[in-house]
Amino acid sequence: MLTNRQLQILQAIVDDFIMFAQPVGSRQISKKQEITFSPATIRNEMADLEELGFLEKTHTSSGRVPSEKGYRFYVDHLLNPQGINSRDIQQIQSIFNDRLVEVEHIIRKSANILSELTSYTSILLGPDVQRHRVKRFSIVPLSSDTAVAIIVTNNGHVENRMFSLPPNFTASDLEKMVNILNERLVGVSLEDIHKKLEAEVLTVLQQHVRSADDYIHALVTATMHNSESKIFYGGKTNMFNQPEFHDLNKVRMILDLMETTSQVQSLFQPNESGIHIRIGSENKQLEMENCSVITTTYSIGEDQQGAIAIIGPTRMDYKRVVALLDVMRMDLTQAFTKNRSD
Amino acid sequence: MLTNRQLQILQAIVDDFIMFAQPVGSRQISKKQEITFSPATIRNEMADLEELGFLEKTHTSSGRVPSEKGYRFYVDHLLNPQGINSRDIQQIQSIFNDRLVEVEHIIRKSANILSELTSYTSILLGPDVQRHRVKRFSIVPLSSDTAVAIIVTNNGHVENRMFSLPPNFTASDLEKMVNILNERLVGVSLEDIHKKLEAEVLTVLQQHVRSADDYIHALVTATMHNSESKIFYGGKTNMFNQPEFHDLNKVRMILDLMETTSQVQSLFQPNESGIHIRIGSENKQLEMENCSVITTTYSIGEDQQGAIAIIGPTRMDYKRVVALLDVMRMDLTQAFTKNRSD
DNA sequence: ATTAGCACTCCTCTTAGTTGAGTGCTAACA
DNA sequence: TGTTAGCACTCAACTAAGAGGAGTGCTAAT
Numbered sequence: 001m002l003t004n005r006q007l008q009i010l011q012a013i014v015d016d017f018i019m020f021a022q023p024v025g026s027r028q029i030s031k032k033q034e035i036t037f038s039p040a041t042i043r044n045e046m047a048d049l050e051e052l053g054f055l056e057k058t059h060t061s062s063g064r065v066p067s068e069k070g071y072r073f074y075v076d077h078l079l080n081p082q083g084i085n086s087r088d089i090q091q092i093q094s095i096f097n098d099r100l101v102e103v104e105h106i107i108r109k110s111a112n113i114l115s116e117l118t119s120y121t122s123i124l125l126g127p128d129v130q131r132h133r134v135k136r137f138s139i140v141p142l143s144s145d146t147a148v149a150i151i152v153t154n155n156g157h158v159e160n161r162m163f164s165l166p167p168n169f170t171a172s173d174l175e176k177m178v179n180i181l182n183e184r185l186v187g188v189s190l191e192d193i194h195k196k197l198e199a200e201v202l203t204v205l206q207q208h209v210r211s212a213d214d215y216i217h218a219l220v221t222a223t224m225h226n227s228e229s230k231i232f233y234g235g236k237t238n239m240f241n242q243p244e245f246h247d248l249n250k251v252r253m254i255l256d257l258m259e260t261t262s263q264v265q266s267l268f269q270p271n272e273s274g275i276h277i278r279i280g281s282e283n284k285q286l287e288m289e290n291c292s293v294i295t296t297t298y299s300i301g302e303d304q305q306g307a308i309a310i311i312g313p314t315r316m317d318y319k320r321v322v323a324l325l326d327v328m329r330m331d332l333t334q335a336f337t338k339n340r341s342d
Numbered sequence: 343m344l345t346n347r348q349l350q351i352l353q354a355i356v357d358d359f360i361m362f363a364q365p366v367g368s369r370q371i372s373k374k375q376e377i378t379f380s381p382a383t384i385r386n387e388m389a390d391l392e393e394l395g396f397l398e399k400t401h402t403s404s405g406r407v408p409s410e411k412g413y414r415f416y417v418d419h420l421l422n423p424q425g426i427n428s429r430d431i432q433q434i435q436s437i438f439n440d441r442l443v444e445v446e447h448i449i450r451k452s453a454n455i456l457s458e459l460t461s462y463t464s465i466l467l468g469p470d471v472q473r474h475r476v477k478r479f480s481i482v483p484l485s486s487d488t489a490v491a492i493i494v495t496n497n498g499h500v501e502n503r504m505f506s507l508p509p510n511f512t513a514s515d516l517e518k519m520v521n522i523l524n525e526r527l528v529g530v531s532l533e534d535i536h537k538k539l540e541a542e543v544l545t546v547l548q549q550h551v552r553s554a555d556d557y558i559h560a561l562v563t564a565t566m567h568n569s570e571s572k573i574f575y576g577g578k579t580n581m582f583n584q585p586e587f588h589d590l591n592k593v594r595m596i597l598d599l600m601e602t603t604s605q606v607q608s609l610f611q612p613n614e615s616g617i618h619i620r621i622g623s624e625n626k627q628l629e630m631e632n633c634s635v636i637t638t639t640y641s642i643g644e645d646q647q648g649a650i651a652i653i654g655p656t657r658m659d660y661k662r663v664v665a666l667l668d669v670m671r672m673d674l675t676q677a678f679t680k681n682r683s684d
Numbered sequence: 685a686t687t688a689g690c691a692c693t694c695c696t697c698t699t700a701g702t703t704g705a706g707t708g709c710t711a712a713c714a
Numbered sequence: 715t716g717t718t719a720g721c722a723c724t725c726a727a728c729t730a731a732g733a734g735g736a737g738t739g740c741t742a743a744t
Contacts, residue, residue, distance in 0.1 A: 403725050
């Protein structure tokens with residue numbers, strides 16, 4: 001167990017390093033207001049904290065730097081949550097000033113504001129479209145052999161896909177098909193559409209609509225490979241500001257990772273509520289070994305979730321980011337739970 | 343006028359510098375197969391070429407580097423177009439292997455392949471949606487006070503926007519509204535919708551559908567602010583490979599520019615056909631003073647255009663990029679002009 | 685238990701010297 | 715007269731050596 005004085009010193013070191021990005025020495029700590037003991041004492045405690053694995057040295061005679069374990073301890077035990085100032089709150093509120101209630105618009109704006117306020121990179125996951133339910137299915141023919149299938153969901157999201165029509169497909173065939181699909185699919189969630197189609201609808205369709213199986217199959221697969229949650233970024237190049245990312249290779253790896261949808265999505269595991277912090281190598285991706293990722297979720301309507309991530313150096317201002325994310329999460333949830341239909 | 347020998351030397355220098363990114367000296371040139379004269383002669387010619395403004399020195403005793411004027415001359419007079427090899431052609435063809443005819447899918451794939459083949463950054467502008475014409479207009483109500491307006495265009499593109507319904511708006515009101523809108527709007531291009539609505543449709547609507555003007559106006563403005571052409575990127579971080587972009591600030595400026603839609607769109611001026619090359623400061627943006635931008639256009643259907651841009655260092659492999667863009671332009675145009683409806 | 689004092693470490697910055705690629709100029713040559 | 719060999723000169727890039735300074739660990743005094 002750490003003594004009170006050790007806690008105080010560890011906190012001071014982490015705070016200082018987060019602020020100045022320089023190894024911190026005993027003298028510098030001793031000059032702080034809240035520290036009452038001499039550099040020599042601090043040096044002794046530092047040596048102990050290093051032995052315990054909370055601190056590291058960059059070389060034999062340098063100041064100390066928090067280790068990952070140090071950050072982890074700091075985050076778990078020393079992070080007395082602090083309010084954010086009213087200017088920040090005002091900025092966040094400004095997202096909702098516009099009358100437009102378009103979900104996408106709000107999320108995009110949130111991503112920008114978050115990156116601005118934190119000076120890190122923000123990633124926002126839009127609602128998980130897969131859990132929307134079909135409100136209406138329609139098909140608009142474009143020419144004799146192509147048409148657009150459109151699904152409107154209960155939340156106002158629109159999915160559309162072009163597909164080929166079988167030869168000699170008549171308007172009445174089309175009408176029958178749309179009717180059957182609407183009868184059977186309204187209320188089904190997008191993730192279940194495929195199953196439902198295969199299990200029930202396909203046979204009904206084949207009975208009532210003359211057309212090659214192939215084409216119906218094409219339609220089925222078209223509805224199946226639906227897009228995942230949309231991803232919005234803010235401040236992609238903010239990390240250029242951080243001294244730890246003055247190395248081109250690191251920046252590049254992270255930027256590349258952010259272009260890869262699957263990688264980005266794996267940042268958001270686990271999807272539980274609350275605020276999650278992953279520090280350095282706690283991230284699975286080794287591109288992120290110098291980064292910390294703070295994630296949280298917000299709700300859209302009853303059972304849908306979006307997610308927020310902030311990516312910064314391990315030397316991230318955890319206190320501030322956590323406070324901001326907390327406000328953000330609640331505000332978004334609030335904004336999205338009124339005015340939703342079913 | 344340049345002598346034959348000067349042309350030969352200028353070409354050799356530009357080619358060499360494009361290849362190795364190192365100031366090129368007289369000795370190195372003299373060793374080339376096609377060069378038959380001694381380093382001393384070459385030095386004399388180099389001095390002349392420098393006086394004429396085609397070459398520069400990085401310092402008094404360094405080798406020569408092409409100036410912007412040098413590149414411009416090279417591009418205008420020394421760029422004997424060369425075919426690309428069959429492996430490249432195969433790669434480009436692979437874009438069209440998939441059966442899917444989805445425009446967006448093809449363009450996205452093209453962006454990736456282009457950046458891979460050139461090792462520069464590619465930007466593709468999708469078709470200019472504004473010039474599509476309305477095929478069908480529909481409204482799907484979500485709840486008592488919200489609905490989604492959907493426009494399907496002749497090319498299968500789908501625009502959608504949520505909007506608020508007036509209180510006490512009935513299903514029959516809605517039906518009337520949709521009918522009127524379809525009657526009047528089908529065949530109108532998206533860019534003209536707003537005008538058309540204001541000029542003709544609004545008054546008709548007000549006669550037949552009881553509802554506050556406000557709401558119809560909201561719908562009008564919703565249809566108005568339509569998205570511009572979609573932008574697709576390939577190899578955003580490719581420039582990290584180029585030695586001239588080992589400077590964080592330069593990279594950052596360019597990446598930031600690419601996040602700004604208006605800036606990106608201004609890269610594509612002028613919109614004429616053919617292949618356009620802008621070298622260094624010929625670009626209006628000063629973020630691009632170390633870059634060259636090569637642009638071209640491709641057609642989609644009859645009167646629609648998309649555009650392609652490749653961004654690289656001024657020391658770009660112009661020959662290869664021009665050749666690749668030429669093939670790309672023709673292939674895309676070809677792919678998009680069959681199977682389009684009206 | 686705390687702290688002042690001191691020797692020691694090692695990074696960082698500066699300076700000086702060395703190397704080598706490349707130039708411009710002159711004089712010789714075909 | 716155009717071409718080329720030879721040579722002195724320039725300057726970036728690298729290396730080595732030394733000075734300065736921030737910070738440590740240890741010891742001994744308080």
